[in-house]
Amino acid sequence: MQFDVLTLFPEMFEPVKQSIVGRAEEKGLIRINLINIRDFSKDKHKKVDDTPYGGGAGMVMRPDVVYDAYSSIKNKENAKMIYLSPQGNVLNQKKVVELSKQEHIILLCGHYEGIDQRVIDEIVDEEISIGDYVLTGGELPAMVLIDSVSRYVEGVLAEESTKEESFSENLLEYPQYTRPEEFRGKKVPEVLVSGHHQNIHKWRKEKSLEITKQKRPDLLK
Ligand code: 4FV
Numbered sequence: 357m358q359f360d361v362l363t364l365f366p367e368m369f370e371p372v373k374q375s376i377v378g379r380a381e382e383k384g385l386i387r388i389n390l391i392n393i394r395d396f397s398k399d400k401h402k403k404v405d406d407t408p409y410g411g412g413a414g415m416v417m418r419p420d421v422v423y424d425a426y427s428s429i430k431n432k433e434n435a436k437m438i439y440l441s442p443q444g445n446v447l448n449q450k451k452v453v454e455l456s457k458q459e460h461i462i463l464l465c466g467h468y469e470g471i472d473q474r475v476i477d478e479i480v481d482e483e484i485s486i487g488d489y490v491l492t493g494g495e496l497p498a499m500v501l502i503d504s505v506s507r508y509v510e511g512v513l514a515e516e517s518t519k520e521e522s523f524s525e526n527l528l529e530y531p532q533y534t535r536p537e538e539f540r541g542k543k544v545p546e547v548l549v550s551g552h553h554q555n556i557h558k559w560r561k562e563k564s565l566e567i568t569k570q571k572r573p574d575l576l577k
Contacts, residue, residue: 357386357458357509359502360429362422363465364404365495366390372499380512388502393417396424405468415468419475422464426479435460437481440494440501441470444483447501449523451484455501456508463501465494526575530563 361369369390373381380386397404398421405415429435436458445451455461464471464480476483486497507513522529533544547559568575 357456357506358435358460359386359388360391360432360435360460360462361388361465361498361502362391362393362425362429362463363495363498364393364467365465365493366392368493368495369499372502376512377503377506380506380509383511385509385511386506391425391428393421393425396428397421408469413469417467417471419472419478422471422475423478426462426464426475429462432460432462435462437462437464437479438501439464439466439471439476439480439483440486440497441466441483442485442488442490444485446485446487447497447504449504452501452504453508455505461505463494463498465498467493523575526568527564528568528572528575530560530567 363369369388373388377386377388381388394402394404397418403418404421405417408414408416426432426437436455438461440463484497484501486500491497508518518524533548537544537549545559547555550556
């Protein structure tokens, strides 16, 4: 899986290159290529934005600079071009799994008041939001997408790790426990130390349903 990220702040992506995603990159399972949009400004001051036509607060990213940065990406014929934006459908596990089947994803990170509509219309396949709130830039949403999608790329995680996690089968995950067996007077549920796998599986299914009913009944609709 190749991620090409168009951003004004490539340095923001260092954290996402640690841990799971970092190891996946080392194993060559995913590649994250950062393109600094500012490198494509033809302005001597490296400006990438300007005031909005029609007035209004803030600045808008210029279409020509964004387009030139996009044009620099190689082998993008089969890539899915995603613009992280509050106007997109909110990312969910179903979409994450769907995206993990892609070979090549290009992520466009907006900043300021956003990006000139003409280049969005020209190059964007799909807008995706990470939630109904406004951030200062699309970089954190891009990292959320990279992190969540990378977990489903073949070989990144052990198969079973993604089988029974939250949102698989539209259920929240059952509670997890590990050593010590007793913590501040609280013991691990008996069934989990019984070694009876059928009963453990049944208990976990029941707990998932109970927790989902309690915390996210909307998932059951
Ligand atoms: C956002 C979101 C988001 C809007 C203006 C970047 C900001 C600025 N992106 N999910 N919520 N983007 O707030 O994806 O350009």
